[in-house]
Amino acid sequence: xxxxxxxxxxxxxxxxxxxxxxxxxxxxxxxxxxxxxxxxxxxxxxxxxxxxxxxxxxxxxxxxxxxxxxxxxxxxxxxxxxxxxxxxxxxxxxxxxxxxxxxxxxxxxxxxxxxxxxxxxxxxxxxxxxxxxxxxxxxxxxxxxxxxxxxxxxxxxxxxxxxxxxxxxxxxxxxxxxxxxxxxxxxxxxxxxxxxxxxxxxxxxxxxxxxxxxxxxxxxxxxxxxxxxxxxxxxxxxxxxxxxxxxxxxxxxxxxxxxxxxxxxxxxxxxxxxxxxxxxxxxxxxxxxxxxxxxxxxxxxxxxxxxxxxxxxxxxxxxxxxxxxxxxxxxxxxxxxxxxxxxxxxxxxxxxxxxxxxxxxxxxxxxxxxxxxxxxxxxxxxxxxxxxxxxxxxxxxxxxxxxxxxxxxxxxxxxxxxxxxxxxxxxxxxxxxxxxxxxxx
Numbered sequence: 129x130x131x132x133x134x135x136x137x138x139x140x141x142x143x144x145x146x147x148x149x150x151x152x153x154x155x156x157x158x159x160x161x162x163x164x165x166x167x168x169x170x171x172x173x174x175x176x177x178x179x180x181x182x183x184x185x186x187x188x189x190x191x192x193x194x195x196x197x198x199x200x201x202x203x204x205x206x207x208x209x210x211x212x213x214x215x216x217x218x219x220x221x222x223x224x225x226x227x228x229x230x231x232x233x234x235x236x237x238x239x240x241x242x243x244x245x246x247x248x249x250x251x252x253x254x255x256x257x258x259x260x261x262x263x264x265x266x267x268x269x270x271x272x273x274x275x276x277x278x279x280x281x282x283x284x285x286x287x288x289x290x291x292x293x294x295x296x297x298x299x300x301x302x303x304x305x306x307x308x309x310x311x312x313x314x315x316x317x318x319x320x321x322x323x324x325x326x327x328x329x330x331x332x333x334x335x336x337x338x339x340x341x342x343x344x345x346x347x348x349x350x351x352x353x354x355x356x357x358x359x360x361x362x363x364x365x366x367x368x369x370x371x372x373x374x375x376x377x378x379x380x381x382x383x384x385x386x387x388x389x390x391x392x393x394x395x396x397x398x399x400x401x402x403x404x405x406x407x408x409x410x411x412x413x414x415x416x417x418x419x420x421x422x423x424x425x426x427x428x429x430x431x432x433x434x435x436x437x438x439x440x441x442x443x444x445x446x447x448x449x450x451x452x453x454x455x456x457x458x459x460x461x462x463x464x465x466x467x468x469x470x471x472x473x474x475x476x477x478x479x480x481x482x483x484x485x486x487x488x489x490x491x492x493x494x495x496x497x498x499x500x501x502x503x504x505x506x507x508x509x510x511x512x513x514x515x516x517x518x519x520x521x522x523x524x525x526x527x528x529x530x531x532x533x534x535x536x537x538x539x540x541x542x543x544x545x546x547x548x549x550x551x552x553x554x555x556x557x558x559x560x561x562x563x564x565x566x567x568x569x
Contacts, residue, residue, distance in 0.1 A: 140446045143420060146427070149294035150419035163305045164322050165408055167312045169401070169474035177474070178252065178397045179259035179319055181404035185389040186246050187267050189382035191274055194231055196374030196513075197224050198282035199425075203511035205286025206426045210433020214349040217287070222353060224279045227371070232272035239268045250393050259319045266323035273330035280337055288426045292344075296337050303329035373513035380524040384550060387528060391535045391543050399540050402482045405473050406490055406544075409466075413458045413494035414501060420451045421505025428509025437569040448502045455498035459491045466490065482540075489544040493551060500554035507558060510565045519557035526553055 164184070168176040201224055208216045235242075243261055252260070277300065284293035308325030311317045317324065345353050385407075392403040424447045431440040470483045507516045527550035534542030 139442070140450050143423065143427075143443070143447050143450060146288070146290055147419040147423040149291040150422045151416065152294055152298060164308060165405060166473050167308065167322065168319070169405065169476070169479070171318060172475070174397050174401050174476065174479070175253065175256045175259060176318055177401045177404060178393075179256045179263065180322060181389060181400060182246060182250055182252065182256075182393070183260045183263035183267070183319075183323075185386050186242065187264070189379075189386045190235060190242070191271060192382040193375060193379040194228075194275055195278065195378040196371040197228055197275055198278040198285075199374050199378075199508045200224070200371045200511075200513070201279055201282030202286045202425045203429055203508055203513075205283055206288075206429025206509060207433040207511065209287050209426075210430040214351060217283075218345060218349065218351055218353050221279065221283050224282075225276065228275040228279055229272060232275055235271050236268055239264060242268070249390065252393065252397070256397070263319045263323045266320060266327055270327040270330040273334040276334050276338070277330065280334075280341055283341070285422055285426050286429065288430070290423055290426075292340075293422075296333065299336070300329055300333040303332055369513075373517040374508075377513070377517040377520040380520045384524045384527055387531065388543065388547060391531060392540070395535070395540055395543075398478055398482060401474075401476075401479055402486070403540070403543075405470065405479065405483055406486055408473070409462060409469075409490045410493055410497075410547075413455065413462075414497065416458060417451050417455055417494070417498050417501045418505070420447045420454070421501050421508075424502070424505045425509040428506055429511070432510055432565075432568050435569055437566070440565075440569070444506055447505070448499065451498045451502045452495060455495040458494050462490055462494075486540065486544060489541075489548065493544075493548050496548050497551035497554075500551055500558065503555060503558040503562075506565070507561075510568065512561065512565055515561035515564055516558070519554065519561060522557050523550060523553040526550075 164180060165177065168180045171177075201220060204220045205217050208214075208220065243264055246260055246264075247257055277296065281293045281296060284290070284296070304326055306325075307328045308322045311321030311325050315321060342353060345351055388403060388407070389400065392400040424443055427443050428440060431437075431443065466487055467484065470480055474480060474483075504516070507513070527546060530549055531543055531546035534546045536542075538545070
């Protein structure tokens with residue numbers, strides 16, 4: 129296979145072209161959340177939206193905690209790709225498959241404990257708790273497929289096949305939207321229908337793309353994937369160290385968003401529902417901006433594998449600049465369409481009224497957060513996972529302390545201000561560790 133060749137200065141145009149497929153796939157992911165929010169937000173009662181918000185936030189925290197299956201795969205695969213070591217790429221893929229299946233079985237087994245933890249952690253009505261339990265009873269069985277999808281996406285990002293990884297996510301998202309909409313609107317299955325839609329979509333997607341990937345490896349790498357020589361102590365130790373650091377880092381970052389849900393629930397179910405709606409704007413912006421981070425991950429790993437410092441620095445500079453500019457454009461679009469989007473997402477007047485009062489935060493957070501998103505991608509590609517872990521721990525602990533104080537004294541606006549501070553802290557702490565990446569050259 130011919131390796132990709134890059135110029136000494138990796139231009140903004142090249143980054144954008146590489147990111148275009150990821151834009152569409154990343155746009156599809158939050159659209160699922162937006163559609164689910166719209167489906168629940170227009171059922172006439174807050175309990176449906178509150179239940180979905182809590183259940184999905186908790187499941188997201190659990191599943192995203194194992195995001196190392198994507199991020200760790202990208203770093204190792206991209207660097208092996210830069211060295212032309214295709215056998216190690218395949219072995220890395222298979223090692224992570226085994227890990228994913230084992231993790232999924234544990235999560236499914238622990239479902240009763242997850243349900244009890246949510247009931248203890250959140251103060252909600254009995255009806256809302258029943259809806260949460262209903263959602264979990266279905267959604268937990270989608271975990272095996274969702275974790276395997278993480279690995280497959282990481283593999284294709286690592287070898288810079290962003291069109292294939294994008295197609296996979298778009299397929300998953302479209303299927304999710306279609307099945308959830310049919311089950312809720314046509315069969316009146318409310319929360320159960322949303323969870324079942326995710327389950328069906330996840331397994332259809334993973335079946336299609338597992339077969340595709342098997343044939344892709346045979347054709348492109350001239351290798352037949354086999355579960356042999358995957359248990360090598362040094363390789364497993366490196367994989368464990370990288371995966372554990374990312375696991376801790378991701379656990380902290382997902383907990384921070386669960387913490388937002390928790391503090392919102394303390395203010396009342398109306399604020400919990402409003403924050404769920406507003407968070408769709410932040411998530412949409414995050415996934416959109418992450419397109420640059422995702423596409424940069426593979427290139428960063430490739431340049432490190434090739435020991436090409438000039439190309440690495442070009443990627444860093446150009447990707448951060450275009451990420452910030454794009455964030456400003458996203459915020460401008462929000463300024464124009466904010467009220468119209470809110471009115472689509474919910475027909476409950478009190479939720480609309482409260483949402484309008486929080487317009488400012490939806491506008492300022494995307495540009496403030498653009499730097500930390502891009503730095504995440506750079507550190508992932510460089511496999512500097514220990515630094516990512518430490519930076520995130522510092523940021524989240526600071527955020528918890530700050531948000532507790534500000535929410536108590538300034539209500540929901542205090543919560544959103546602390547969220548913006550959290551994004552800035554993530555950037556500053558990663559910047560402190562940046563020079564450690566340069567030691568790889």
